Amino acid sequence: MSVGTGAGGDAGTGGGSGLGRIGVVTFPGSLDDRDAQRAIRLAGGEPVALWHRDKDIRQVDAVVLPGGFSYGDYLRCGAIARFSPVMGTVVEQARLGMPVLGICNGFQVLCESHLLPGALTRNDHLHFVCRDQRLRIENANTAWTGDYTEGQEITVPLKNNEGGFVASEHTLDALEAEGRVVLRYVGRNPNGSRRDIAGITNEAGNVVGLMPHPEHAVEALTGPTTEGLGFFTSALKSLVAAS
Amino acid sequence: MSERSERTVMHSLDTVKHAEQTPDTQLPWAELGLKEDEYGRIREILGRRPTGAELAMYSVMWSEHCSYKSSKVHLKQFSEKAPQSDAMLVGIGEQAGVVDVGQGYAVTFKVESHNHPSYVEPHQGAATGIGGIVRDIIAMGARPVAVMDPLRFGAADHPDTRRVLPGVVSGIGGYGNCLGLPNIGGEVVFDSCYQGNPLVNALCVGVMRHEDIHLAKASGTGNKVVLYGARTGGDGIGGASILASETFDDTKPSKRPAVQVGDPFQEKLLIECTLEAFQERLVVGIQDLGAAGLSCATSELASNGSGGMRVELDSVPLRDSSLSPEEILMSESQERMCAVVEPEKVERFLAICEKWDVTATVIGEVTDGDRLGIFWHGEQIVDVPPRTVAHDGPVLQRPYARPDWQDALQADDPARLPRPADGDELRAAVLALVGSPNQADKSWITDQYDRYVLGDTVLAQPEDGGMIRIDAETGLGVALATDGNGRYAKLDPYAGAQLALAESYRNVATTGARPLAVTDCLNFGSPEDPAAMWQFAEACRGLADACRTLGTPVTGGNVSLYNQTGDVAVHPTPVVGVLGVIDDVARRTPMAFADEGHLVYLLGDTREELGGSAWSQVAHGHLGGRPPAVDLERERLLGEVLVAASRDGMADAAHDLSDGGLIQALTESCLKGGRGARIVVPDGMDPFVFLFSESQGRALVAIPRSEEVRFNDMCGARGLPATRIGVVDGDAVEVQGQFTIPLAELRRTHERTIPELLA
C-alpha cells in the first residue's frame, strides 16, 4: 500500500468520471467527518458532504458514516443519529447494495439501525482508549476491503469509549461461519470485544462497520501508517467494477 | 442548596427606583465577598445604594477571580517589559492574545486553571475547565484546533489521588474528545503539596485568518445582543467569588457550592454555529460566558464598546424558572455565548443557531450613552457605568515579604546527600528514577485522550511539544509545550518562573519550531499571606524579565490564588506555555532514537546542579539548595541550533533535557524508538553528575553519520558546545564502564508504575 504523503490538498477532486462520489454524513457531534473527506480525496474520490437533516443524499455512489459523538452519544452511541432523516435514505440504499462504511460512531449507528447485527458496549476497562492498533484483515472481499489481502496485518488508530462488540453466541457463530468478520484485533484486545472482532459486514458485503479509524492512517505525517487508505481505494474500485 | 437559603431574599423586586427610595436598606455585601471599603466605593460610583442585582454584579466582577485585584500590580510587568514583537496582533487584556504566524494566519492560545472545582468534583471540574478555555478561543474568532492539560496531583500513592486523578483525566478526555479537539500534550506531576489542592490547568489553541479576529465589544447603537447556547440554570451561583476567592475548606461540606456539569455536545454545536456565523460575517462583537456569567459578558461587552447596553433579563431562556434576576446575572451555566449582531443580520444568525439546534435569543441591544441598563418585567434593576463593573475593580497592593525559611531552604544543599558510588548503584538509581511516578510513562493517562481527531496532529505526547499543521498546502504549523517546576520555584520563585519558560521554550525549539509567544497560568497560595505574595511577585518579575530576554511576549494567561489547604500552600507553580511556528511541518524533529548507528550528541554544558532535582526527590525525598542556573542567552542559542538542524535536515531526532537529566531523556528517546544506545561518559566528568544533573540549556540529538561534520561545524560556528557521547545501537542502554540495562527492563520499569498505582 503506497500513498502520497504530501499535503493532503485536493488530490483528485472528481477525476471527471461520474463515479467515485462518496458521501460523508455530518450529524451534530460528528468529529471525524472532515478526516473521512480527506481520506476519500487522497484515495482519488470525490467527497460529498451530507447533512443529517436531509433525506437527499445527492446521488452519491457510496456513504461513509464518520466517527464522533453524534448527539453527544448521550443515550447510547448512535442511538439518536439512527433516527435522522438521512439515515432513512442510507438504510434504504444500503439494502439496495450501496457501499456504506461506518467508522467508530458510524459503526454504532449501523448497529443501532440494524444494518449490522450486535451492539457496541462500554470498553471493558471503562476508559476511553486512543492507540495505534494492529489489525488483521479477515475478509478481503467486501466493498471496502478489496485492496487488502486476507490475513494482511495493518496498523491504524483506534479511539473510543464504547468499542466492545457484543452479540449472542448464535449471531457470533453465524458471523464467523459466513466470513462476515472483516477485521480482528491482533495482540491485546483493546476493549473486550467478543472474539477480538474489530469490524463486520452484512451478508451482501456492501455494508461494513469497524471501530478503528482508517481515515486517520492515510498520511505518514499525521497517522501511524498509511495503511488505512485501502478502505477508500477499495470502495472506489468496487464502484468502477459494479458500473 | 444552602447557598440559596442563605441568600437574602428580596421580598419585592429591588429596582433602581426602590434603591433610591430606601437608602438605608442593608445588603449582604459581606456574604457576597465584598470588603467594607469596596461596598463604599460601589455606593460612591452609583451615588446611592446598589440594588440587589447591581450588588451581585459588582461582587462577582470584583472578586479575586474576575478582577485580579491582588495580582494586577504585578502582572503589569508583562506589558511594561514586553519585548517588541511584530507577531503580536492582539495583546494582553482580551480573552486571549493573538499571534501572527505568517501566510495570513493568526493563532490564539491561552492556559487557564480550574483547580478548586476539580478537587470538589474531579470529572466535572476538569471537564468544565476545558469547556471554558475553548470558549475563550472561539470568542476570538478562531477555530479551536487542540488542547493541552498541565496537571498536578498529590502523592501518587495517596488514596485521594485515586479519586482525583482518574476523575480529572476522564473529565478532560470526556469533554475534549467529544468536542473533537486533539490533546497534544500536558504535564502530570505528583507532589504531596498538591494533596488537598490539585492543579488542573487547561490550554486551548485556535487558528484563524487575520481578518477574522473578533473582539469582545459591543458597538453600533441599535445592534442586538444575542445570548445563545445552553439555557441558564442555577449553576455556580456565587461560584466565582466564593469558590475561587476563598480557601476551599473540605471540613464544611455545607459550604460546597453547586457543581457545574458540562455538556460537551452543546459546546461542539456552539463551536460550529459560531464559526459559521463568523464566516458569514454576522458578528460585530462576541464574548463567552465564563466566570460571572451574564454579569461579566454584558458589562465587558458594553465597557469595551462605544456605547451603552440595555438588556431584558426576562428574555434569558431558563432551565430553572424559579431563578431570581440576581441569580440569572450570576449564574455560571456552561456552554453559553453572547454575540452582538446588526439588526438586519439577526434573522440569519438565529437561522444558523437553529440549524445547529442551538437555542438563541435576543436579550438586548446596544444603546447610545454609556450606561448598562438591565430590566426585569419592565422595571430597571441595574443602572451602572459598565466600566466600573468590568474594569475599574479594586486594585490591592498586598504586602509581601521573603519568607524567613527561604535562606535555610536554599542553604540545604543536596551536595550533602549520599550518591551512588559505583556502576551497580548507578544502575539502581537509574531504574528508581525512570520508574518513579513523576518520571514514569504517562500513557495510562494520555491514551484516554484523542490525539488524532481533525487529522492535523503532527506531534503529540510523549513528544517534547505538540505540533499541529495549519495549512495542508504549505505545511505551515505551530508547536506548543507547557512546563512548570514547582520544586524549582519553591527554592527560588524568580528563577523558577524563568526555568519554566526556559523549559517550555526549549521543548518547542526541540521539535524544530521557532518560539514566538507565551501564555501562563500562575498557581499560587493565598495572596493574604505575605510569603505567598512574595513568591507570586518574584515569579511575575522573573517571567517578565525572561520573556524580554527571549523575545517572547506574554499574550495572556490566568492567575489562580488561594491554592492551599489550611495554612499550607502548594509549591509556587507558574506554568508556562510557549507557542512556536514552523514553516513546514514535514521538517519536524521527533524524539525517538529509531535509527541504528546514528550518533548521539549532547548539546550544552553539564555542571553539578541537583537542587530541586528529580534524583534528590526520588532517592532522598529532599528539596533544598538552589535550582539550576538560568542562562537565557544559552537557551536562545540552543533553540537556534535545534531549529536550524531541523530546517536543514541535520538531526533525525532530538529530545530536550529537563527533570531527571540526561539519563531520563536518553531512556525516553530509546524507548520511543525501540533502540538502545552506547554512551561514553566524557573525560573528567563524574558519571553521576553526567547522568542526573539538571543543568539547563541542553538537549540530546541523534545525527546521521553523513551529517556529523556539517552539524559540528554549525555548532562550532555558533559557539554551542556539542559533545559526541555515543551511538544509537543494540537493545540496551549501556553507559560504558558503569552499567547496562536491557531496553525491555527499562521499559517495564518505566511503564508499569502509573497503571499499578491507578488501575
Next chain:
Amino acid sequence: MPRVVVDVMLKPEILDPQGQAVQRALPRLGFEGITDVRQGKRFELEVEGPVDDAVLARVREMAETFLANTVIEDFTVRAAEPDPAPDAGAVA
C-alpha cells in the same frame, strides 16, 4: 407532575464491565457480602396528563424502539411511585 419510570438493564448474558468494576471495588472499601452488581439506566419521564394505560403503552413503545437497545438490554416501564424522599437529601 405525573412521571413514568423506565429501567433499562443489560441482559443477564451480556457482560457488564461497569457493574463488575463496582463489585470489585466494594471489598476494598470495606463492603463485604455483595455477590453481584449490575449497573443500568433509569429514566424518569414527566408526562402531561395522568399516567393511564395508554400512556404506559406509548412509553413502552418508546423504550422498545429507543430508550433500550433490545439486542443487549431489557427494560421495564411503570408509573412512578409517589415521590420517595431521597436517602441523601440536599447534603450541600
Next chain:
Amino acid sequence: MPRVVVDVMLKPEILDPQGQAVQRALPRLGFEGITDVRQGKRFELEVEGPVDDAVLARVREMAETFLANTVIEDFTVRAAEPDPAPDAGAVA
C-alpha cells in the same frame, strides 16, 4: 437471590445533558407529550443473606460514599420487588 436496588439521579438543580438529549429526540421520533426527561443510574446488588434493615443501612452507606456522588446526585435504596418480567424479552 435477594437484591437491593439503588437508584441514583442527578439532583434536580443539576444540568442533565443526557436526559435533555433524549427529551429533544422524542418529538422527532413521533413521541409527544413528554415534558421532561431525567436520566440516572440503577444498580442492582445481589446480597448474600436476607435484605434486612442492617443490609439496607450498609448499602445506603455504600451509595453515600461510592455509588452516588452526593455533590451532584441523590439516591434511593430499597429491597428489590420480586422480579418483574421485563417488558422486552430476548429479542435478539
